[in-house]
Amino acid sequence: xxxxxxxLSFLKPPLLEKVxxxxxxxxxxxxTEILREEQYVKVLPIVLEGIVKVYSxxxxxxxxxxxxxxxxxxxxxxxxxxxxxxxxxxxxxEEDAKILLVPVRLLPKxxxxxxxxxxxxxxxxxxRYSELLxxxxxxxxDRMDKRLYEHLKNKAEVTNSISIKMSHSQIANELGTAxxxxxxxxxxxxIEGKITQDSGxxxxx
Amino acid sequence: xxxxxxxLSFLKPPLLEKVxxxxxxxxxxxxTEILREEQYVKVLPIVLEGIVKVYSxxxxxxxxxxxxxxxxxxxxxxxxxxxxxxxxxxxxxEEDAKILLVPVRLLPKxxxxxxxxxxxxxxxxxxRYSELLxxxxxxxxDRMDKRLYEHLKNKAEVTNSISIKMSHSQIANELGTAxxxxxxxxxxxxIEGKITQDSGxxxxx
DNA sequence: AGTTGTTTGTGACTATAGTCACTGCATAGC
DNA sequence: GCTATGCAGTGACTATAGTCACAAACAACT
Numbered sequence: 001x002x003x004x005x006x007x008l009s010f011l012k013p014p015l016l017e018k019v020x021x022x023x024x025x026x027x028x029x030x031x032t033e034i035l036r037e038e039q040y041v042k043v044l045p046i047v048l049e050g051i052v053k054v055y056s057x058x059x060x061x062x063x064x065x066x067x068x069x070x071x072x073x074x075x076x077x078x079x080x081x082x083x084x085x086x087x088x089x090x091x092x093x094e095e096d097a098k099i100l101l102v103p104v105r106l107l108p109k110x111x112x113x114x115x116x117x118x119x120x121x122x123x124x125x126x127x128r129y130s131e132l133l134x135x136x137x138x139x140x141x142d143r144m145d146k147r148l149y150e151h152l153k154n155k156a157e158v159t160n161s162i163s164i165k166m167s168h169s170q171i172a173n174e175l176g177t178a179x180x181x182x183x184x185x186x187x188x189x190x191i192e193g194k195i196t197q198d199s200g201x202x203x204x205x
Numbered sequence: 206x207x208x209x210x211x212x213l214s215f216l217k218p219p220l221l222e223k224v225x226x227x228x229x230x231x232x233x234x235x236x237t238e239i240l241r242e243e244q245y246v247k248v249l250p251i252v253l254e255g256i257v258k259v260y261s262x263x264x265x266x267x268x269x270x271x272x273x274x275x276x277x278x279x280x281x282x283x284x285x286x287x288x289x290x291x292x293x294x295x296x297x298x299e300e301d302a303k304i305l306l307v308p309v310r311l312l313p314k315x316x317x318x319x320x321x322x323x324x325x326x327x328x329x330x331x332x333r334y335s336e337l338l339x340x341x342x343x344x345x346x347d348r349m350d351k352r353l354y355e356h357l358k359n360k361a362e363v364t365n366s367i368s369i370k371m372s373h374s375q376i377a378n379e380l381g382t383a384x385x386x387x388x389x390x391x392x393x394x395x396i397e398g399k400i401t402q403d404s405g406x407x408x409x410x
Numbered sequence: 411a412g413t414t415g416t417t418t419g420t421g422a423c424t425a426t427a428g429t430c431a432c433t434g435c436a437t438a439g440c
Numbered sequence: 441g442c443t444a445t446g447c448a449g450t451g452a453c454t455a456t457a458g459t460c461a462c463a464a465a466c467a468a469c470t
Contacts, residue, residue, distance in 0.1 A: 058342040079331045112320045125330040126284045137263035
């Protein structure tokens with residue numbers, strides 16, 4: 001199979017072999033929606049390359065929850081599949097991605113045979129919970145300009161690039177606010193010298 | 206030991222025996238702070254009676270995260286103890302509580318010997334994550350009057366009583382807002398006939 | 411009963427961000 | 441080129457909730 005096996009190093013060899021034997025690898029282009037709310041799940045995705053964005057929707061507002069980076073899995077999907085309950089979140093491809101799709105029917109057996117496997121999911125659960133706590137903290141105490149700036153910095157870090165190509169309204173969606181607010185705040189950040197904007201491209205400085 | 210063993214029915218007999226043999230039972234009065242942020246944890250609490258409140262603090266603002274009810278455990282403590290990392294949240298006794306304190310050093314072994322035991326923590330993790338998602342949803346879309354009313358209804362449900370004895374400023378803390386706001390909103394809810402206030406006691410109607 | 415401290419009630423003000431209505435720009439397709 | 445579409449920029453207005461500054465009510469203790 002055509003990918004860097006080191007991203008799966010968290011799977012010990014005997015388990016790794018079994019997983020690879022039963023799983024398939026798919027590639028998805030940027031923008032593909034891979035998980036909708038209320039959807040039932042039959043495969044557990046593990047990201048090999050690229051970035052997946054997980055977000056939630058409240059009425060008409062959206063909010064970015066977290067990014068799944070290579071060697072991470074979507075723990076929301078994991079739980080939804082394990083318990084056969086519908087998903088509460090959405091996921092879409094943020095950067096062209098290569099994803100290992102592990103069939104869910106074998107998971108309980110593997111978790112039973114390789115108890116260490118559980119650690120992976122505890123870690124992810126904890127990570128996501130912590131991130132959500134941080135998000136709440138920002139929501140509760142920070143004003144939009146700061147939230148926006150942190151959001152951009154985070155995005156830059158995740159995509160490993162200082163430039164971001166997104167429309168103002170896409171950003172507004174991710175932060176659960178209105179487009180005009182983002183336009184104004186970006187202008188403010190530009191005046192403060194924290195970013196530059198040029199033909200739809202935002203650069204951190 | 207003096208408590209209703211049915212609250213521990215999620216532990217299968219062989220495991221239950223081992224756990225009880227190694228654990229101690231303590232009672233705590235209302236108001237006791239049992240977990241602070243940054244604290245390291247050596248025991249996993251399982252609530253047998255009473256209610257524990259788990260909350261987070263951001264700068265000077267506080268926010269209620271969830272209540273731990275009988276037969277539930279604090280999954281944040283679980284993870285913090287498993288990985289020996291400091292706690293990110295606070296916990297205090299909301300209603301006089303009897304708590305089973307399970308020593309953490311034996312947890313990894315039990316999780317290994319009884320893989321089903323993991324389900325309990327997955328369920329709790331998922332529950333708490335879902336609650337946090339809901340909280341974010343409310344924070345993002347609801348106005349204070351609605352958030353307050355939902356908060357009171359939730360509190361009434363958890364304590365199994367339609368009356369709440371709390372000062373306005375305590376409520377304000379739990380919702381991460383200012384006291385005057387709560388005073389005004391309570392008045393508003395009173396006028397709308399949703400609650401009554403009488404000598405520091407709030408009753409849902 | 412009087413002092414002290416805490417809780418509640420309120421009016422006035424402010425700041426933030428969300429909404430509305432519109433203009434100018436750029437790009438894509440014909 | 442022209443037009444359509446979507447994106448960005450901006451001023452004006454509004455609503456919500458947070459802040460400030462008190463006053464009144466209540467409780468707790470001596």
